[in-house]
Amino acid sequence: MANTTSPSGAARTTLTLLGSLTGAALLGALHSHARPPPATRSPAKAPVPDPAAANRAARRLNRAAGTLAASVLFDSTVEHYRGQFQNRAMYTPLVTAAMALGVSAHGTMDERQTPHVVRDTVYALISIVGLVGTGFHLFNVRRKAGGFSWQNLFYGAPLGAPMAIGLSGLLGYLSERVRETPPGQVPMIWGLPAGRVVGVVSGLGITGTVGEAALLHFRGGFHDPFMYLPVTMPPVAAIVLGRSALGPAGIARRATRWWLRATAILGLSGTAFHAIGVGRDMGGWRNWQQNILNGPPIPAPPAFTGLALAGLAALGLLEDHPDD
Amino acid sequence: MYDNPLTTPRATHGRAPDVFHPGGWVPMREYPQREAVDFVVIGTGAGGGPLLARLAERGYSVIGFDAGPYFRPLEDFASDETSQSQLFWTDERLVDGANPLKMGANNSGRAVGGSTVHYAMVSLRFRPEWFRSRTLLGYGADWPLDWREMWHYYARAERDLAIAGPVSYPWGPKRPRYPYRAHEINGAAEVLARGAEAMGYQWSETPLATVSAPRGDSPSCVYRGFCRVGCATNAKQSQLVTYIPRALAAGAEIRDMAMVGRIAVDAAGRACGVHYHRNGAWHFQAARNVIVAGYAIETPRLLLNSATDRFRNGLANSSGLVGRYLMTQSNQAVYGVMDDMVRWNKGPPSLTITEHWNYNDRKDFHGGYCWMAQGPLPVEWSAAMSTSRRLWGAALREKMGDYNHQVGLKMVGEMLPHLDNRVTLADETDRYGLPIARVTYSWHDNDKAMIQHALGEMQRSLELVGVRDLWRQENDTNHLAGTARMGFDRETSVVDADCRSWDIPNLWICDGSVFPTTGGVNPSLTITALALRTADRICVQARTGEMRK
Ligand SMILES: Cc1cc2nc3c(=O)[nH]c(=O)nc-3n(C[C@H](O)[C@H](O)[C@H](O)COP(=O)(O)OP(=O)(O)OC[C@H]3O[C@@H](n4cnc5c(N)ncnc54)[C@H](O)[C@@H]3O)c2cc1C
Numbered sequence: 001m002a003n004t005t006s007p008s009g010a011a012r013t014t015l016t017l018l019g020s021l022t023g024a025a026l027l028g029a030l031h032s033h034a035r036p037p038p039a040t041r042s043p044a045k046a047p048v049p050d051p052a053a054a055n056r057a058a059r060r061l062n063r064a065a066g067t068l069a070a071s072v073l074f075d076s077t078v079e080h081y082r083g084q085f086q087n088r089a090m091y092t093p094l095v096t097a098a099m100a101l102g103v104s105a106h107g108t109m110d111e112r113q114t115p116h117v118v119r120d121t122v123y124a125l126i127s128i129v130g131l132v133g134t135g136f137h138l139f140n141v142r143r144k145a146g147g148f149s150w151q152n153l154f155y156g157a158p159l160g161a162p163m164a165i166g167l168s169g170l171l172g173y174l175s176e177r178v179r180e181t182p183p184g185q186v187p188m189i190w191g192l193p194a195g196r197v198v199g200v201v202s203g204l205g206i207t208g209t210v211g212e213a214a215l216l217h218f219r220g221g222f223h224d225p226f227m228y229l230p231v232t233m234p235p236v237a238a239i240v241l242g243r244s245a246l247g248p249a250g251i252a253r254r255a256t257r258w259w260l261r262a263t264a265i266l267g268l269s270g271t272a273f274h275a276i277g278v279g280r281d282m283g284g285w286r287n288w289q290q291n292i293l294n295g296p297p298i299p300a301p302p303a304f305t306g307l308a309l310a311g312l313a314a315l316g317l318l319e320d321h322p323d324d
Numbered sequence: 325m326y327d328n329p330l331t332t333p334r335a336t337h338g339r340a341p342d343v344f345h346p347g348g349w350v351p352m353r354e355y356p357q358r359e360a361v362d363f364v365v366i367g368t369g370a371g372g373g374p375l376l377a378r379l380a381e382r383g384y385s386v387i388g389f390d391a392g393p394y395f396r397p398l399e400d401f402a403s404d405e406t407s408q409s410q411l412f413w414t415d416e417r418l419v420d421g422a423n424p425l426k427m428g429a430n431n432s433g434r435a436v437g438g439s440t441v442h443y444a445m446v447s448l449r450f451r452p453e454w455f456r457s458r459t460l461l462g463y464g465a466d467w468p469l470d471w472r473e474m475w476h477y478y479a480r481a482e483r484d485l486a487i488a489g490p491v492s493y494p495w496g497p498k499r500p501r502y503p504y505r506a507h508e509i510n511g512a513a514e515v516l517a518r519g520a521e522a523m524g525y526q527w528s529e530t531p532l533a534t535v536s537a538p539r540g541d542s543p544s545c546v547y548r549g550f551c552r553v554g555c556a557t558n559a560k561q562s563q564l565v566t567y568i569p570r571a572l573a574a575g576a577e578i579r580d581m582a583m584v585g586r587i588a589v590d591a592a593g594r595a596c597g598v599h600y601h602r603n604g605a606w607h608f609q610a611a612r613n614v615i616v617a618g619y620a621i622e623t624p625r626l627l628l629n630s631a632t633d634r635f636r637n638g639l640a641n642s643s644g645l646v647g648r649y650l651m652t653q654s655n656q657a658v659y660g661v662m663d664d665m666v667r668w669n670k671g672p673p674s675l676t677i678t679e680h681w682n683y684n685d686r687k688d689f690h691g692g693y694c695w696m697a698q699g700p701l702p703v704e705w706s707a708a709m710s711t712s713r714r715l716w717g718a719a720l721r722e723k724m725g726d727y728n729h730q731v732g733l734k735m736v737g738e739m740l741p742h743l744d745n746r747v748t749l750a751d752e753t754d755r756y757g758l759p760i761a762r763v764t765y766s767w768h769d770n771d772k773a774m775i776q777h778a779l780g781e782m783q784r785s786l787e788l789v790g791v792r793d794l795w796r797q798e799n800d801t802n803h804l805a806g807t808a809r810m811g812f813d814r815e816t817s818v819v820d821a822d823c824r825s826w827d828i829p830n831l832w833i834c835d836g837s838v839f840p841t842t843g844g845v846n847p848s849l850t851i852t853a854l855a856l857r858t859a860d861r862i863c864v865q866a867r868t869g870e871m872r873k
Pocket residue numbers: 366367368369370371372389390391392428429430431432433434435436437438439440442443444445446447448552582583584585617618619620622623626803804834835836837846847848849851
């Protein structure tokens with residue numbers, strides 16, 4: 001039977017190529033240099049917490065928050081430009097995501113062990129803006145004919161997008177808490193071991209992002225088999241991360257690390273997959289001005305990368321500061 | 325140099341146009357004229373297309389004939405309403421009766437791919453009871469088919485055409501998920517939704533044969549709304565970009581710009597080939613089996629024009645019913661103006677639908693109807709305003725200023741079959757020297773009652789959402805059906821449930837003309853499902869030896 005359902009020509013070639021590259025990268029992640037497992041320890045002699053380790057973890061979290069913010073910044077710019085900035089509030093994510101990106105860059109480079117008041121405030125503010133934005137988007141969807149129907153979930157304001165900026169703020173806020181750990185102490189947040197808190201937050205973040213990808217890929221009818229990747233691999237990452245965050249600390253977690261790395265890689269290659277998708281719309285990349293707006297969102301997939309990086313930071317915290 | 329598909333056939337020399345690549349070609353098998361092929365299919369539309377693909381895929385030698393051109397959508401289709409009349413069957417036909425049908429753009433396509441090249445892509449299933457409307461609902465005629473079997477073929481047709489539809493459809497028995505998700509609805513479609521909600525009726529996104537995400541080499545729909553004058557992107561899943569490429573890849577041949585004038589019958593009374601006109605001359609193609617899929621006017625015309633001494637009243641016509649029971653569908657509308665900007669022409673024209681009155685039997689007339697959102701292009705709109713509303717000059721100009729605020733609802737209603745609504749041959753002949761069709765049509769009381777009911781309902785729903793300056797377009801009709809009805813026996817029908825003619829065992833009729841009743845939904849998906857079933861039945865009969873009977 002003639003195949004009228006899969007693309008021919010350049011789209012087919014690039015898809016195959018990118019699929020193989022992604023596969024190779026995932027294999028690479030499996031074999032890449034794993035961190036040496038922490039020295040075997042006896043319960044009587046817990047290692048003294050290393051302040052440099054706390055700083056390292058905090059900076060990793062800044063990097064994660066920044067990656068997420070960058071994804072939101074570009075994505076919401078495109079989407080809200082498409083929506084012609086009908087409402088002034090639509091500039092909000094641009095401003096907040098840009099601020100988050102800025103302070104995250106600052107934090108990633110900052111080797112001091114004390115939180116920074118501007119960074120801290122910006123992060124806290126952004127977490128709140130994320131919540132408010134989610135409310136706005138909910139209101140927008142509810143208002144349309146049909147209310148919470150698939151039509152409005154597909155094409156109305158995306159509920160997950162403001163959440164993402166909120167998450168970026170939250171990760172940054174957690175980063176500041178890790179950073180302020182007094183020398184010789186185990187990083188704690190809200191009275192709980194930091195690694196566990198960050199692990200749970202990242203795991204939930206990945207789960208939410210999977211939900212968003214699932215909704216939008218369902219909207220796209222899963223017309224390409226690669227569209228199943230972001231709804232199958234990251235959920236496993238979220239589960240193993242959740243188990244690590246809630247289970248016993250201080251042991252090596254090769255599988256968790258691999259799944260998180262795989263998710264980070266997937267976030268990056270998703271960008272390239274989406275770029276191919278844009279090329280499959282009418283006029284291809286020659287017509288980029290329209291297709292960038294209508295095709296799959298190129299900046300969206302790295303949200304997975306940001307959250308996977310946060311998960312890896314959590315894993316580092318758990319291994320550096322075993323709490324049991 | 326531009327090769328004009330309207331004057332010169334394109335599918336020649338072992339190749340056919342590659343509809344997905346400008347200037348490209350795909351290889352095409354060619355069959356010699358003297359050697360009989362397994363099947364000749366006359367017409368390559370909603371009925372002919374799937375037959376060509378399925379029969380070729382099962383290994384039969386098949387040739388599809390179409391009187392129309394082989395278009396390259398990416399190159400030939402202009403975003404220009406007037407230039408696109410090239411798509412329609414505009415040859416002369418005589419019309420009479422109390423309500424003469426307006427023939428052309430609104431009901432007959434002429435191209436490889438048939439009317440699906442310019443149809444509005446609305447892809448609906450019959451209500452199951454309609455297959456037994458005489459027994460269960462007390463009007464029309466029963467189909468000799470079981471709705472559950474049709475349900476199976478509908479699902480296949482929906483997969484093959486990648487229908488984009490709602491996640492769950494509010495009416496009728498459960499159906500599998502549509503392959504693609506529904507499109508984003510536009511302003512005009514939202515007015516239908518709000519109006520339906522105000523009346524307490526359910527509404528839905530309309531299942532459409534245009535993709536909401538890429539499929540193969542088809543890009544997703546770009547919502548420019550030129551669907552009915554030919555989709556220039558290939559997002560529309562017409563037969564031209566679905567079944568026809570499949571047929572070619574499986575070894576079928578397409579003869580474009582090839583008008584079949586006569587089906588030949590041998591001494592034993594079996595069809596043995598077709599006389600066709602191509603490249604300025606008449607030719608003969610020998611065939612073991614012939615399938616007619618020329619739609620409700622051209623199919624009976626061809627059968628009647630093929631009369632012989634043995635079959636004096638035309639082929640397959642011992643019942644005298646060829647050409648009888650012609651049906652159209654009522655297509656009346658209510659239009660009005662919104663204060664807000666609507667831009668109703670953006671996107672496919674019928675993005676939302678309510679089938680409320682197809683599934684509700686508390687009404688004082690037979691049959692059902694649905695209504696859909698509207699989005700006519702400017703030329704079509706000004707024509708509607710001048711003919712139905714009798715506006716001219718400055719008044720028309722002024723009203724055209726409201727174009728972007730205009731909204732409308734249009735019904736698709738079931739007209740009942742009547743013996744006297746029919747296609748016959750006129751004395752006049754066309755450019756090939758063939759007698760042309762005379763189309764006689766009158767509305768009956770039930771038809772008129774339904775139209776008034778629908779106009780009232782549509783108007784009320786618009787009033788409820790604050791649409792002003794309302795007016796009714798009362799004269800429109802569209803899709804055709806009937807003229808070679810299927811049935812249970814040779815006295816009361818032309819073909820059996822397998823679309824095989826009662827009189828000539830190797831002659832099939834498989835298009836909209838076999839409908840005993842037309843239902844209150846657009847017909848093409850039912851035609852395609854029927855064709856898929858017929859192809860399967862042919863294969864079964866070939867296996868069991870029944871074909872040779
Ligand atoms: C403007 C418009 C919009 C429509 N919108 C919808 C819609 O949204 N949904 C829906 O379900 N239906 C729609 N329809 C109706 C639908 O297109 C037809 O019902 C369907 O295509 C009929 O299928 P068919 O196979 O019977 O005939 P067609 O698809 O019309 O195919 C018949 C073909 O046979 C060829 N032919 C005829 N006689 C001969 C001959 N003697 N020799 C060679 N070739 C011949 C013709 O050139 C034509 O190409 C629409 C129709 C029109 C005109």
